[in-house]
Every structure is written in C-alpha cells, then in structure tokens.
Amino acid sequence: MIIDGSKCKLVGKIKVPGDKSISHRAVILGSIAKGLTVIENILISEDVIKTIDAFKNMGVNIEIMDEKVLIKGVGIHGLKKPNTPIYCGNSGTTMRLLSGLLVGQKFSSILTGDDSLVKRPMDRIIIPLSKMGANIKGVKNKYPPLSIKPTNILTSICYKMPVASAQVKSSILLATLYAKGTTKIIENKITRDHTERMLKLFGANIRCKGNEILMDSENELYGKKLYIPGDISSAAYFIVAALLIKGSHIIIEDVGINPTRAGILSILKKMGGNIIVFNEREINCEPIGDIEVKYSKLRGITIEEDEIGKLIDEVPIIAVAATLAEGRTIIKGVNELKYKESNRIKTITEGLSNMGAYIKILPDRMIIEGVQELKPAFLNSYDDHRIAMALSIAALTAKGSSHINKSECINISYPEFYTTLFKLLQ
Numbered sequence: 275m276i277i278d279g280s281k282c283k284l285v286g287k288i289k290v291p292g293d294k295s296i297s298h299r300a301v302i303l304g305s306i307a308k309g310l311t312v313i314e315n316i317l318i319s320e321d322v323i324k325t326i327d328a329f330k331n332m333g334v335n336i337e338i339m340d341e342k343v344l345i346k347g348v349g350i351h352g353l354k355k356p357n358t359p360i361y362c363g364n365s366g367t368t369m370r371l372l373s374g375l376l377v378g379q380k381f382s383s384i385l386t387g388d389d390s391l392v393k394r395p396m397d398r399i400i401i402p403l404s405k406m407g408a409n410i411k412g413v414k415n416k417y418p419p420l421s422i423k424p425t426n427i428l429t430s431i432c433y434k435m436p437v438a439s440a441q442v443k444s445s446i447l448l449a450t451l452y453a454k455g456t457t458k459i460i461e462n463k464i465t466r467d468h469t470e471r472m473l474k475l476f477g478a479n480i481r482c483k484g485n486e487i488l489m490d491s492e493n494e495l496y497g498k499k500l501y502i503p504g505d506i507s508s509a510a511y512f513i514v515a516a517l518l519i520k521g522s523h524i525i526i527e528d529v530g531i532n533p534t535r536a537g538i539l540s541i542l543k544k545m546g547g548n549i550i551v552f553n554e555r556e557i558n559c560e561p562i563g564d565i566e567v568k569y570s571k572l573r574g575i576t577i578e579e580d581e582i583g584k585l586i587d588e589v590p591i592i593a594v595a596a597t598l599a600e601g602r603t604i605i606k607g608v609n610e611l612k613y614k615e616s617n618r619i620k621t622i623t624e625g626l627s628n629m630g631a632y633i634k635i636l637p638d639r640m641i642i643e644g645v646q647e648l649k650p651a652f653l654n655s656y657d658d659h660r661i662a663m664a665l666s667i668a669a670l671t672a673k674g675s676s677h678i679n680k681s682e683c684i685n686i687s688y689p690e691f692y693t694t695l696f697k698l699l700q
C-alpha cells in the first residue's frame with residue numbers, strides 16, 4: 275500500500291467492525307450452547323473465520339449472512355471429531371481458546387497454524403491444562419502443532435497466572451466447563467474479561483471477585499442473541515490519526531469501552547488528547563459508547579507495567595502517537611509484545627526509526643523521544659496486521675509517499691481498514 279501523507283485531515287462519523295476477541299468468544303460459546311445463537315455485527319476477518327471453520331469442522335451448523343451469524347449450538351457434549359487437523363492460521367486466540375475446549379472432548383484433535391503461529395509459545399496453556407489432567411502435547415512441549423487426546427478425568431485447578439494473558443485465562447475457563455470441582459484463577463495484572471462476561475451471559479456459574487475468578491463445571495449453556503461492540507483495537511488507529519493530524523475531527527460510534535480492554539483511551543487523554551466518550555451504555559454485559567476525537571498537541575508520559583494488559587494490542591499505535599508527542603514517553607512492561615504475530619517491539623521500532631523516530635529499547639521497556647515530524651519511508655509490516663495499520667497511520671503524518679509492504683495482512687483483523695481510512699480523509 276502506498277500512503278501519501280501530504281496535507282490531509284480526518285473528518286467524519288464512522289463505525290468500526292465488531293470486536294475480534296468478543297467475536298471469537300461468541301462463536302465458541304454459541305457452538306457449544308444449546309439452541310440458537312444469533313450474532314449481529316460480528317467481525318468477519320481471517321482470524322474469526324478460522325474459529326468459525328473449526329466449529330464447522332466439528333459438525334456445528336454456522337450460517338454467515340452479511341454481518342449476522344446464525345449458530346445452531348450442539349450443546350456442551352455435542353461436538354464431533356474434526357475430519358482434519360484444525361487450522362488456526364495466524365490466530366493465537368483460536369489456538370489457545372480451542373485447546374481449552376478440546377481437552378474436555380471425548381475425541382482426539384490436532385491444532386496447527388501458519389508460519390507465525392507455529393513460532394508462538396503454547397507452553398503457557400500446555401502447563402495449566404496438563405495440571406488439570408489434560409492430555410495435550412506440543413513440539414518441544416512448547417510450540418504448535420498441538421496434539422490433544424481424550425483424558426479420563428479433568429479436574430479443576432487453582433492457578434496463579436504467571437503471565438498476564440486473557441487467552442491463557444480463557445483456555446483454563448473453557449476446560450473448566452468439563453472439569454470436576456471449582457477452578458480458581460488469580461490474576462496479578464488485569465487482562466480483558468470478555469470470556470468471564472460472556473460465560474455468565476450464556477448461563478455458566480462464574481464469579482469474579484477482585485483479581486480472582488471462580489468457576490464450576492457446567493451441564494449446559496444456552497444460546498443467545500448477541501450484538502458485538504465495535505473493536506476498540508481497530509478504532510485506535512483512527513483515534514491516534516485524528517489526534518496527530520491538524521484539523522481532524524471524527525466520531526466513532528458503538529465502540530466497546532470495557533475498562534479491562536480500553537486502556538488506550540485513558541493513556542491518550544493523559545497525553546493531552548481531546549477525546550470524549552459519550553452515549554455510554556451496556557449491551558450483552560459489555561460497555562459500549564461513542565468516541566469523539568479532535569486534533570490535539572500530545573505530550574510524552576510514562577505508561578506503567580500494570581496498564582499494559584488493558585492495551586496490549588495498542589502498544590504499536592501508542593508508539594506512533596509518542597513519536598510525535600512533545601518530550602519523552604516510557605512504555606514499561608512490554609515483554610509480551612515479543613510473542614505476538616511478530617516481535618512487535620522490534621518491528622514497530624524498526625518501522626518508526628526508518629521514518630526518523632528516536633526509540634530506545636531497554637529490557638522490558640521502550641523509551642520514545644518525540645520528534646517534530648516523521649519522514650516517508652519504505653516500511654515492512656512483517657505480515658503483522660497491527661504493525662501494518664500502525665505504520666500506515668505514521669505514514670499519513672509524513673509529507674510524501676510511504677510504501678507499506680505486505681499490507682494485505684490487515685485482513686487478519688480489519689479487512690475494511692483502508693476503505694474506512696480513505697473515506698475519512700479530506
């Protein structure tokens with residue numbers, strides 16, 4: 275993709291597609307619930323299609339009609355042995371959440387993925403699931419493909435999370451549906467709680483108190499009619515673009531603003547961003563609102579490690595904002611970024627440095643000194659959708675043409691990204 279950053283601003287009202295994390299969870303729970311689940315505003319992107327295809331492969335009837343998905347749930351014990359290995363593509367969420375579900379089944383399964391996913395660590399789920407009695411193995415006990423075999427007994431677990439990860443937490447909770455006793459998960463850092471909220475909505479016996487989650491096994495979940503809030507991670511690119519480009523003024527409607535997820539909003543406000551959230555309400559146990567953003571002069575701040583779980587996928591675009599903020603931004607606790615679709619500390623630093631940004635990487639933190647402007651460059655997405663989108667916004671602020679290679683990886687989470695971006699440009 276070639277981005278021409280000469281003299282433009284973002285103006286208008288938009289919606290972003292449904293939240294990716296919530297879309298995955300809706301397909302998973304809808305498939306194993308009893309009865310019909312109707313999902314509106316679901317994200318249809320490569321990652322979510324992998325989850326949908328996995329359940330079709332296990333005998334679930336799923337119909338996609340525009341942005342609505344109809345699932346005829348088969349009940350907790352109704353899944354069938356898949357005919358082929360389950361291909362999760364680029365999607366860590368698909369692999370880690372499905373592993374939790376599959377260890378409770380009476381059939382064997384294999385989960386595999388693309389070149390990026392087979393390099394991502396799975397020991398973080400293999401360890402707790404094995405402690406529950408699961409029969410799950412990976413390459414060198416760490417990497418995909420994962421091989422899962424039925425086990426005689428799955429028992430509940432008391433697990434203190436060694437890494438801040440919503441995927442690990444969700445994997446354990448899905449296994450708990452099939453386990454004896456009550457599982458307790460203790461989180462020392464906040465991560466997105468979409469699984470807990472949706473399990474409750476579908477009828478699971480799950481209680482959250484402070485940083486502890488308690489959940490019992492389940493006989494049945496019940497199908498629901500759901501509306502998926504707009505994805506704050508997708509909205510983040512337009513929010514930062516509007517803050518950075520003079521004269522911009524946008525409104526993004528119906529965005530998920532779950533406090534365990536939308537940490538970017540308070541961070542950008544702290545940097546001086548003119549952001550107003552209004553029309554706040556709740557849909558299917560998830561907070562949602564409209565977001566108004568105007569061009570603002572940003573200043574550097576320190577982002578503490580505790581805040582990272584609430585904005586983990588937004589670190590690349592926050593780094594873009596920081597390069598053009600006045601002064602120094604320190605982002606602490608970024609280690610987990612190494613284990614995403616690319617090593618995002620490296621890939622975003624490389625791209626922005628090529629544009630003239632000044633970024634220093636220290637163990638577990640990034641230090642970004644603000645500059646007056648970025649210059650156009652040839653930029654590598656490394657096939658990572660978040661890097662492609664973050665660098666596209668950086669390119670929009672630079673006078674001249676930048677080239678972002680392999681930008682089609684945006685299809686992983688946001689196929690309409692460029693169409694919506696170009697619609698906003700004036």
Ligand SMILES: O=C(O)C1=C[C@@H](OP(=O)(O)O)[C@@H](O)[C@H](O)C1
Nearest residue numbers: 295367438439440441442586587
């Ligand atoms: O649970 C989820 O839907 C996700 C959790 C996060 O991963 P981790 O759990 O590995 O932090 C996030 O980076 C990913 O995009 C989606």
Ligand SMILES: C=C(OP(=O)(O)O)C(=O)O
Nearest residue numbers: 364365366367587614660
């Ligand atoms: C890390 C991401 O997703 P996943 O872990 O599901 O591949 C992401 O969407 O930024």
